[in-house]
Amino acid sequence: METLLPNVDWPEIWQASLDTLNMLGGSLLFTVLLGLPLGVLLFLTGPRQMFEQKALYGVVSLLVNVLRSVPFVILLILMIPLTVLVTGTSLGVAGAIPPLVVGATPFFARLVETALREVDRGIIEATQAMGASTRQIVVNALLPEALPGIVAAITVTAITLVSYTAMSGLIGGGGLGDLAVRYGYQRYQPDVMLVTVVLLLVLVQILQSTGDKLVVHFSRK
Amino acid sequence: MPTRLHYKPKRFNRVIEFQSVHKAYRVSGQAIPALQPTDLRIARGEVFGIIGHSGAGKSTLLRLINRLEEPSGGRIQVDGIDATALDADGxxxxxxxxxxxxxxxxxxxSKTVADNVGLPLKLAGQLSRGEIDRRVAELLARVGLQEHAGKYPAQLSGGQKQRVGIARALATRPQILLCDEATSALDPQTTAQVLQLLAEINRELGLTIVLITHEMDVIRRVCDRVAVMDAGSIVELGPVAEVFLHPRHATTKRFVLESEHVDEREQHDDFAHVAGRILRLTFQGEATYAPLLGSVARETGVDYSILAGRIDRIKDTPYGQLTLALTGGDIDAAIARFEGADVHLEVLR
Incomplete structure (x- = not known):
């Protein structure tokens, strides 16, 4: 081990892995909490939907598109003042979560909107015919019917967040990506680079296969 | 007789009433009419059928009843309530x-059969979990699906799915059941079973049923009255036997011919070589079983041969339709005799 990977400091790798998992968990939680209602709002106010609101949909849609078109690296830097305001620091795990959430929420909201559009209109009509309120339609019909699609959206978002966490290393965000940049790239230690990339790959694999299993579990079609 | 006090005159009780209701869709700034101003009365406890080709406006008409479609104008009364004046909560x-x-x-x-059936009750929010479970069990027994309570819809056949749909629709003990092409996705045998279930429900619960279809056979099997729709208007309306045995509008005639798989022109060509006068007799009700042909033949000395015919039922009304060729004897007397009898006579040639 010592001769094969001479520069690898295992306790540091372990700490970086934990940081990555914390960033991922924290940012995914807030992304889902914010993105799900935003996705529902986009769906309901969208064209030919229950609450078609051209103006509101236009504004929310534009905001989402603007955030999605800012490269994440730029967003990381632009967000620094706001991050300091929210968490008190722009460094470490806490400093990385706000830009991750802001970067991933619009993306996740669009995926949720798409998943909701996949729900058969007939099911919405049937629920309306039962006398359901809009809130009841969302809670009792739309979200349960779109659950497999939403789980798939969470999976894709989680994997996107993994690559974002790697980028947040650039502003001192910590984690495996930070390690890869500082040791692997800047000090040219290919063994450190290799270990971090393999660990990230394993993480992505686990996320994808767990997500796929959950989608199958929730699909009743 | 004290029991008479509980008797309610149901026959003339209007449960659904349309007063010059019309509907137009706005498509890129232009109003596309879907339903022309329509007046319609549906009586309590009847099975009312609406037949029409796709785009005739029948689906719009049905959805106006529970306001899944908003009318562009007119008034809709349902069970004494002005449905057009209700706020969101109402x-x-x-x-x-x-x-x-x-x-x-x-x-x-995403929900089991039992949860699907219980959903309207859960949404209404008036019953406890236990009460909902009991009502769901009762409804599933009614439609014969007790053993399937824990299954998901994807595990059921089409006919079973529609039974779940029926159980779900009945959960809140509605007065009215709207059926949107309820058998169009089913095979003929399953269609017959579902229609039979609807007829039972109508009889046992006194439920008013409004159904739309493009199949004559559906109307013939279960409906009391029928409205024929064409291009956004009701073009003919009346008791099913009346409308289908004596169709007046071109659309109705087309439906009748389609359902009998007969091309009238072709049939007339077939009779070209047949000698004598050709008549078509339509019997309805008890007259279907009267021995009319034999007695007319004896009295007037005509000979008859049957060229085409069918004897069938429209819901509970038996009917017969015979095409005859008459030769010899006193043909005019025979025709006069048929005219005097309880049948509908058409002289084809």
Missing amino acids: LRRFRQRVGMIFQHFNLLS
Whole structure:
């Protein structure tokens, strides 16, 4: 081990892995909490939907598109003042979560909107015919019917967040990506680079296969 | 007789009434009419059928009843309530009293059969969990699906799915059941079973059923009255036997011919070589079983041969339709005799 990977400091790798998992968990939680209602709002106010609101949909849609078109690296830097305001620091795990959430929420909201559009209109009509309120339609019909699609959206978002966490290393965000940049790239230690990339790959694999299993579990079609 | 005090005159009780209701869709700034101004009365406890080709406006008409479609004008009274004047809250409570079933069943794939049936009760929020479970068990027994309570819709056949749809529509004990092409996605045998179930429900619960279809056979099997729609208007309306045995509008005639798989022109060509006068007799009700042909033949000395014919039922009304060729004897007397009898006579040649 010592001769094969001479520069690898295992306790540091372990700490970086934990940081990555914390960033991922924290940012995914807030992304889902914010993105799900935003996705529902986009769906309901969208064209030919229950609450078609051209103006509101236009504004929310534009905001989402603007955030999605800012490269994440730029967003990381632009967000620094706001991050300091929210968490008190722009460094470490806490400093990385706000830009991750802001970067991933619009993306996740669009995926949720798409998943909701996949729900058969007939099911919405049937629920309306039962006398359901809009809130009841969302809670009792739309979200349960779109659950497999939403789980798939969470999976894709989680994997996107993994690559974002790697980028947040650039502003001192910590984690495996930070390690890869500082040791692997800047000090040219290919063994450190290799270990971090393999660990990230394993993480992505686990996320994808767990997500796929959950989608199958929730699909009743 | 004290029991008479509980008797309510049902026959003349209007449960659904349209007063010059019309509907137009706005498509890129232009108004496309879907329903021309329509007046319609549907009586309590009847099975009312609406038949028409796709785009005739029948689906719009049905959805106006529970306001899944908003009318562009006119008044809709349902069970004494002005449905057009309801606010959002009133509309929700109103809809709980009108059941609806659909061509593609529209069951929630993520919920079990029992949860699908219980959903309207859960949404209404008036019953406890235990009461809902009991009502669901009762409804599943009614439609014969007790053993399937824990299954998901994807595990059921089409006919079973529609039974779940029916149980779900009946959950809140509605007065009215709307059927949107409820059998169009089913095979003929399953269609017959579902129609039989609807007829039973109508009889046992006194439920008013409004159904739309493009199949004559559906109307013939279960409906009391029928409205024929064409290009957004009701073009003919009356008791099913009346409308289908004596169709007046071109659309109605087309439906009748389609359902009998007969091309009238072709049939007339077939009779070209047949000698004598050709008549068509239509019997309805008890007259269907009267020995009319034999007695007319004896009295007037004519010979008859039957060129085409069918004897069938429209819901509970037996009817017969015979095409005859008459030769020899006193043909005019025979025709006069038929005219005097309890049959509908058409002289074809």
